[in-house]
Amino acid sequence: MQRDQLLAGRYRLGERLGEGGMSVVHRAHDEVLERDVAVKVLVGSDAVARRRIRAEAKAAARMSHPNVTNVYDYGESSLAGEQVPFVVMELLTGRTLEQRLADGPLPPRAALRVCAEVAAALAAAHALGLVHRDVKPGNVMLTPTGAKVLDFGIAAVAGAPEIDFEGRLLGTPAYLAPERLDAGEVLPASDVYALGLLLHRVLVGRLPWQMATHTGTLRAHAYAEPGPLPAVAGVPAEVDRLYRRCVAKDPLDRPPAAEVARVLAAAVVRMAEPDPVAADQPAPERSGADRPTLRPPGAPAAGTGQPGRRATRLGGRLVLAVGTAVVAAVGLAGTLGDPSVRPAPDGQPQSGATTSGTAAVGLPVTADAPEEAEPRPPTGRATSAPATTAVPAPPAPTRSRPAPTTDRPSPTGRPGVPVSARGGVVRVACDRQMIEVVSVTAAAGYQVEAYEPGPAREIRVEFVSAENRSVVTVRCANGRPVPRVKERAREAAMPAVAPDRRRPGH
Numbered sequence: 001m002q003r004d005q006l007l008a009g010r011y012r013l014g015e016r017l018g019e020g021g022m023s024v025v026h027r028a029h030d031e032v033l034e035r036d037v038a039v040k041v042l043v044g045s046d047a048v049a050r051r052r053i054r055a056e057a058k059a060a061a062r063m064s065h066p067n068v069t070n071v072y073d074y075g076e077s078s079l080a081g082e083q084v085p086f087v088v089m090e091l092l093t094g095r096t097l098e099q100r101l102a103d104g105p106l107p108p109r110a111a112l113r114v115c116a117e118v119a120a121a122l123a124a125a126h127a128l129g130l131v132h133r134d135v136k137p138g139n140v141m142l143t144p145t146g147a148k149v150l151d152f153g154i155a156a157v158a159g160a161p162e163i164d165f166e167g168r169l170l171g172t173p174a175y176l177a178p179e180r181l182d183a184g185e186v187l188p189a190s191d192v193y194a195l196g197l198l199l200h201r202v203l204v205g206r207l208p209w210q211m212a213t214h215t216g217t218l219r220a221h222a223y224a225e226p227g228p229l230p231a232v233a234g235v236p237a238e239v240d241r242l243y244r245r246c247v248a249k250d251p252l253d254r255p256p257a258a259e260v261a262r263v264l265a266a267a268v269v270r271m272a273e274p275d276p277v278a279a280d281q282p283a284p285e286r287s288g289a290d291r292p293t294l295r296p297p298g299a300p301a302a303g304t305g306q307p308g309r310r311a312t313r314l315g316g317r318l319v320l321a322v323g324t325a326v327v328a329a330v331g332l333a334g335t336l337g338d339p340s341v342r343p344a345p346d347g348q349p350q351s352g353a354t355t356s357g358t359a360a361v362g363l364p365v366t367a368d369a370p371e372e373a374e375p376r377p378p379t380g381r382a383t384s385a386p387a388t389t390a391v392p393a394p395p396a397p398t399r400s401r402p403a404p405t406t407d408r409p410s411p412t413g414r415p416g417v418p419v420s421a422r423g424g425v426v427r428v429a430c431d432r433q434m435i436e437v438v439s440v441t442a443a444a445g446y447q448v449e450a451y452e453p454g455p456a457r458e459i460r461v462e463f464v465s466a467e468n469r470s471v472v473t474v475r476c477a478n479g480r481p482v483p484r485v486k487e488r489a490r491e492a493a494m495p496a497v498a499p500d501r502r503r504p505g506h
Contacts, residue, residue: 423463
């Protein structure tokens with residue numbers, strides 16, 4: 001793609017903002033709506049990459065939240081006789097959190113505010129049944145209107161297999177939840193684990209542990225219990241308790257993202273120091289930007305990275321690619337060790353789109369990994385491992401993991417009480433007359449459409465499938481849940497009108 005080239009008769013390309021892997025991100029001008037946008041263009045004809053970039057666009061487009069990058073359009077344009085896919089996203093002004101952390105940890109109140117906004121974005125995704133799977137500083141942009149979560153390139157539906165159709169486990173090794181190494185189902189709690197590590201990183205300036213190899217990092221995720229959050233002046237004690245719950249080894253012991261957002265937002269309000277500005281850049285040149293809220297949405301409105309190396313079998317082992325599946329299109333070459341990603345100058349507009357690179361670590365199936373020194377306390381600033389390293393990984397944990405529907409401690413200290421419907425199971429906990437959702441598990445073929453988690457006098461969750469709708473409402477009476485479940489067949493609906501993405505002349 002060349003500068004001044006017109007895509008789909010509408011998007012005129014400007015300068016490159018970044019490139020890497022098989023995609024290039026341009027600043028562009030929408031000549032129909034007369035606004036600047038970011039356009040991520042796939043270069044090359046890899047069929048898997050084409051499927052991923054479209055899946056990324058569809059996943060992000062389902063989201064409508066002030067802390068999630070907006071996707072405006074998806075299309076294909078002719079180049080040298082081939083149809084080239086592209087995604088149109090909002091153009092952001094600011095720095096990535098990774099870039100900001102190169103200067104040291106954030107001021108405490110700003111750190112908690114950023115993490116609260118990231119948690120709110122994840123809560124909105126989880127309410128739609130989406131799991132981001134690559135929460136890390138490089139995928140958070142600090143803008144004048146708040147933090148924005150970038151790149152849903154490897155997002156997956158909750159309950160889907162962790163291993164993709166090519167036999168790979170995708171993510172960033174430094175932020176991989178331990179249950180992901182078991183290669184089971186995709187869980188929203190895995191995002192919360194990464195969020196806990198992000199909280200540690202922004203407050204302290206490093207991760208809880210620092211390893212020299214991918215092997216050591218994955219072994220730490222699987223077996224090392226992180227210590228308490230180091231004392232940071234002005235940070236309330238409940239933040240440390242929240243952090244420990246977020247990084248619990250058992251996903252059922254972690255709080256939902258909505259609760260993380262609530263606790264951190266409340267801590268921000270209570271902290272008396274002046275509110276530092278997270279983004280020190282001028283206001284973005286884009287329309288429709290609302291001030292982000294620190295409260296997770298009750299019912300968010302409805303709105304995949306470069307593939308890693310193929311799985312190969314060596315001596316009975318299945319080597320699974322664990323990639324840094326999303327590399328921010330700007331400013332991350334130094335921190336990720338990927339010379340193929342060339343950043344834009346700091347402070348220039350940056351896009352919600354990202355380019356992609358991969359790292360590979362082995363996940364042995366039939367043999368033990370080489371011995372590694374026991375995880376040790378961190379000794380300095382965390383750095384990302386080179387994006388092309390291939391090393392043996394620790395053996396998959398041998399402990400048995402409870403199924404996602406097993407009880408876990410609720411925010412009130414009582415085990416969640418399950419309420420079953422045809423569409424899934426909602427676990428709730430009462431605190432006098434108030435009730436709160438502990439967890440939601442959709443049945444096969446269903447997704448969560450409406451979600452009002454509380455705490456409130458009544459919670460409401462709706463599961464929908466192609467044929468049925470399950471509506472679960474629960475109140476508390478004398479400290480006990482009083483559920484009401486309605487099942488009804490869905491009426492035939494008029495098909496949704498999708499944006500016209502045909503090429504001119506078709």
